[in-house]
Each structure stands twice: as C-alpha cells, then as structure tokens.
Amino acid sequence: MQSISILGSTGSIGVSTLDVISRHPERYRVYALSAHSRVAELAAQCERFNPEVAVVGTAAAASALSAQLAARGLRTEVAHGPEALCAIAAADGCDMVMAAIVGAAGLASTLAAARAGKKILLANKEALVISGQLLMDAVAAHNATLLPIDSEHNAIFQCLPPGYSRALAPHGVEKIMLTASGGPFLLRDVDTLHQVTVEEAVAHPKWVMGRKISVDSATMMNKGLEVIEAHWLFGAPADRIEVVIHPQSVIHSMVSYVDGSVLAQLGNPDMRTPIAHALAWPERIASGVAPLDLAQVAQLSFSPPDMRRFPCLELAYDALRAGGTQAAVLNAANEVAVQAFLDRRIGFRMIDQLNHRVMDALPNQAATDIGTLLEQDAAARARAEAFITQ
Numbered sequence: 001m002q003s004i005s006i007l008g009s010t011g012s013i014g015v016s017t018l019d020v021i022s023r024h025p026e027r028y029r030v031y032a033l034s035a036h037s038r039v040a041e042l043a044a045q046c047e048r049f050n051p052e053v054a055v056v057g058t059a060a061a062a063s064a065l066s067a068q069l070a071a072r073g074l075r076t077e078v079a080h081g082p083e084a085l086c087a088i089a090a091a092d093g094c095d096m097v098m099a100a101i102v103g104a105a106g107l108a109s110t111l112a113a114a115r116a117g118k119k120i121l122l123a124n125k126e127a128l129v130i131s132g133q134l135l136m137d138a139v140a141a142h143n144a145t146l147l148p149i150d151s152e153h154n155a156i157f158q159c160l161p162p163g164y165s166r167a168l169a170p171h172g173v174e175k176i177m178l179t180a181s182g183g184p185f186l187l188r189d190v191d192t193l194h195q196v197t198v199e200e201a202v203a204h205p206k207w208v209m210g211r212k213i214s215v216d217s218a219t220m221m222n223k224g225l226e227v228i229e230a231h232w233l234f235g236a237p238a239d240r241i242e243v244v245i246h247p248q249s250v251i252h253s254m255v256s257y258v259d260g261s262v263l264a265q266l267g268n269p270d271m272r273t274p275i276a277h278a279l280a281w282p283e284r285i286a287s288g289v290a291p292l293d294l295a296q297v298a299q300l301s302f303s304p305p306d307m308r309r310f311p312c313l314e315l316a317y318d319a320l321r322a323g324g325t326q327a328a329v330l331n332a333a334n335e336v337a338v339q340a341f342l343d344r345r346i347g348f349r350m351i352d353q354l355n356h357r358v359m360d361a362l363p364n365q366a367a368t369d370i371g372t373l374l375e376q377d378a379a380a381r382a383r384a385e386a387f388i389t390q
C-alpha cells in the first residue's frame with residue numbers, strides 16, 4: 001500500500017489521478033489533497049477518499065472547507081497557504097507526490113517533495129522549466145524519483161532503456177522526437193490569428209485540459225515548455241530535440257536511435273495512461289483508458305512545425321539555448337500573458353509578442369540559486385504587466 005499527496009487535486013490532472021487511484025484501492029491510499037479555491041469540489045473529494053490533510057489557498061477558503069467537512073462528519077485536517085502545500089509534499093505520511101498545480105505556483109512544493117526524497121509524479125512542467133538544474137540536482141541529492149506525467153515525456157521515458165542516465169550518446173540515442181497535435185489553429189489562416197477568441201483557444205481538438213495549458217497548446221508555447229522539460233529530464237541538448245506535428249495525438253512521442261530504430265509509444269489521448277504508468281512503475285496497472293483501435297484511427301500524419309505560425313515555440317528554443325534565467329523569464333511572461341488573454345485584456349497574438357518583448361527586456365543571469373530565479377520570475381511578471389497596461 002502506497003500513500004499519495006495530490007497537489008492540485010481539483011484540476012484536470014488531479015481528477016484523472018483520483019480516477020485511476022479509485023480503481024486500485026488495495027494499492028493506493030490518499031494522504032493529502034489540495035485545491036486553490038474550489039472548496040465544494042475538494043470537500044466532495046475528501047468525502048470519497050478520506051485524506052488525512054486537505055490544503056487550500058487562503059484562510060477564508062480553509063474555514064469554508066472546515067465547515068463543509070464538519071457537516072459531513074469528516075476528520076480531515078485543514079490547512080492553507082504555500083507552506084502547508086510544502087508540508088504535505090514532504091510529509092512522512094506520504095510516499096508519492098502528484099505535482100499537478102499549474103504554473104510557477106507549483107514550484108516550491110515540487111522542490112519540497114524532491115528534498116524529502118519522494119517519488120514525484122511531475123505534471124507541473126513549469127517547475128522544471130523555471131528551475132531545471134536546481135530541481136534535477138535536488139532529486140539526485142536526496143535520492144528522490146522523478147517520473148514524467150506529461151504524455152510526451154512519459155512516452156519518451158517508456159521508449160528509453162531501463163537505467164537511462166540522462167546522456168544520449170552512451171545509450172545510442174540520436175534524438176528525441178516530441179509529437180505535437182498543433183492545437184486548434186494548425187490550419188487556420190495565420191492572418192486571422194489576432195481575432196482568435198478565448199472560447200476558440202481553449203477548445204483543444206484532442207485533449208481536455210485546464211485553461212492555461214489549453215491556451216499554451218494553441219500558441220504551441222506548451223510544446224516549447226516541453227522542449228525545455230525534455231532537456232532537463234533526459235539530458236538532451238536543444239539540437240537533439242525535434243518537434244513533429246502529429247494531429248491525431250496517437251503517437252505520444254518517439255526516441256530515435258543511432259542504428260536507425262525509432263521507438264514510439266502509442267495510445268488513446270487520455271492522461272490516465274501516463275498517470276497509471278507512473279503510479280505503478282515499473283509495474284503496469286489498468287487505467288480505465290479504452291484500448292487503441294488502429295483500424296479506426298486509420299491514418300497517422302506528420303509535418304514540421306511552422307515557426308511563423310507558432311513563434312512561441314521558437315522563443316522556447318531561444319531560451320533553452322541562452323540558458324541562465326531566460327526560461328524562467330519566458331515562463332513568467334507567458335503566465336501573465338495567458339491570464340491577460342483569458343481575462344480578455346489582450347488579443348491572442350499579443351501573447352507571443354509580450355513573451356518576446358519581456359525576454360528582450362531582461363538581461364540573462366546565471367541561474368545558480370532559487371532566489372535569483374524567483375527574482376527574475378517577479379521582474380518578468382512586472383515587465384509583462386507594464387507592457388499590457390502601457
């Protein structure tokens with residue numbers, strides 16, 4: 001029996017994780033759950049999974065949750081704020097942590113889980129984009145285990161040999177091929193992209209996800225963040241990470257070897273597959289995902305990405321090549337830009353323009369400590385906000 005803390009349990013990944021766990025009550029027990037503000041959903045999850053601790057964002061949300069739990073006769077302890085999130089990530093009571101908070105808000109708790117030597121199921125790609133080297137160092141120093149939940153990285157992990165040591169050459173790996181659906185605007189006239197509405201941007205053709213990652217998929221910033229994520233997870237330089245557009249989202253990514261072999265992982269686009277894989281690794285458990293019917297899929301197609309249509313992808317490669325604090329700056333600018341787009345304060349094409357301007361405006365620095373990274377994150381947010389209100 002393994003116990004898990006699910007950070008961001010009311011989100012898309014959190015709900016899918018609870019779905020897989022509910023299929024295996026003999027294997028997994030929920031130690032802690034967290035939500036930012038959706039108190040009613042969290043109370044319902046507590047009733048079903050009976051965790052020892054539940055964490056919310058604010059004191060007000062905590063008292064609302066306490067009242068709802070008391071009304072149900074539940075004894076779950078309630079806590080709130082970033083420190084409480086770090087506490088449930090590092091607690092002796094949990095073996096595993098699902099890091100499924102969206103954005104930089106998930107960084108501190110993911111680092112806390114690494115420092116406590118936990119098995120980390122990493123969905124929160126932004127944590128790795130911001131603090132790649134520091135997070136990987138913490139994982140190594142504290143003997144933690146980092147398993148990728150992002151479908152592409154989970155696929156690559158499955159296509160690499162057991163014992164892979166974060167270096168391509170010794171394992172005969174030529175390159176990593178990240179597949180991308182291309183999102184809702186793959187075929188739309190580029191000259192009309194400035195008119196895109198929020199509703200169009202969040203309507204992903206293949207995946208049902210949170211709003212931030214859905215917009216990131218529409219700009220392909222998501223794939224850019226994933227290129228950086230792949231760099232840190234697998235020790236691959238930028239020129240060995242290739243992005244391939246594959247609209248069917250059946251191949252979740254590939255590894256190309258020096259002998260000409262290409263290994264791919266396939267499946268229906270449903271996050272319960274990578275979640276179940278990481279939960280049980282190195283074993284396999286049922287996830288609830290329907291078996292893949294290739295005859296029904298009928299065709300798999302591939303094309304290179306068009307950087308004019310998706311400038312955010314190019315920006316991510318630029319940030320990765322620049323190193324230092326540039327990826328943290330890009331991530332922070334993008335979080336502000338996406339929120340401003342979702343709030344209808346800026347148009348769709350302003351997202352890539354803001355990201356570009358903020359990267360140009362802030363001088364790159366060495367990313368040797370978390371303080372510098374958080375300072376640059378804050379500076380990038382302030383600069384992005386200033387550009388928006390200008």
Ligand code: NAD
Pocket residue numbers: 007008009010011012013014034035036037038057099100101102103105123124125126149150151207208209210211212213271
């Ligand atoms: P979501 O918006 O559906 O859920 C986000 C969760 O984080 C919620 O539980 C919310 O309460 C919590 N949260 C939000 N802001 C917070 C804050 N400031 N402090 C504490 N908690 C906060 O997002 P999602 O789609 O589940 O994505 C979660 C993460 O997983 C993201 O990093 C995303 O890139 C990654 N991811 C998601 C998918 C997917 O299919 N949804 C796929 C791959 C990777």
Ligand code: MG
Pocket residue numbers: 150151152226
């Ligand atoms: Mg992905």
